[in-house]
Amino acid sequence: MFLALLAMPASKxxxxxxxxxxxxxxxxxxxxxxxxxxxxxxxxxxxxxxxxKVLLMTKTGGDSQGFYSVREGTEVTGVLIAAEGAGxxxxxxxxxxxxxxxxxxxxxxxxxxxxK
Numbered sequence: 001m002f003l004a005l006l007a008m009p010a011s012k013x014x015x016x017x018x019x020x021x022x023x024x025x026x027x028x029x030x031x032x033x034x035x036x037x038x039x040x041x042x043x044x045x046x047x048x049x050x051x052x053k054v055l056l057m058t059k060t061g062g063d064s065q066g067f068y069s070v071r072e073g074t075e076v077t078g079v080l081i082a083a084e085g086a087g088x089x090x091x092x093x094x095x096x097x098x099x100x101x102x103x104x105x106x107x108x109x110x111x112x113x114x115x116k
Contacts, residue, residue: 032056032074043083043098048091050084051115056103076103079110086114 036054043052057078079099085091092112099110 032058039099039102043081043095046094046098048085048088049095052084053082053115055080076105077109079103079105081110081112082115083112084115086112 036056039054039056040052043049043054056076057080058074059077060074081095081099083091083095086095095112096107096110099105100107
């Protein structure tokens with residue numbers, strides 16, 4: 001899991017507040033970060049979840065049918081969540097079901113881990 005995070009391309013903030021992927025030149029707006037923050041706030045307010053950190057993986061371009069559209073042509077392809085309450089299997093299942101409902105992402109593309 002940590003190797004996958006290390007393999008992710010480096011990105012940096014440009015002057016206009018957009019995130020620029022330094023390897024591919026792709027630009028994401030703050031919408032992705034805004035969605036991550038909204039999901040963190042929502043999940044942290046659920047009983048048993050505790051503190052939460054969320055990382056959304058997205059793909060730009062292609063057909064976005066069947067996925068939650070962050071913006072035109074962008075799809076959520078994976079979700080990584082670290083939560084304090086992830087030691088409880090019921091909490092993990094509730095988190096996974098919420099993410100599946102919100103982003104229409106299959107269960108195997110969602111990873112919920114216990115936060116230390």
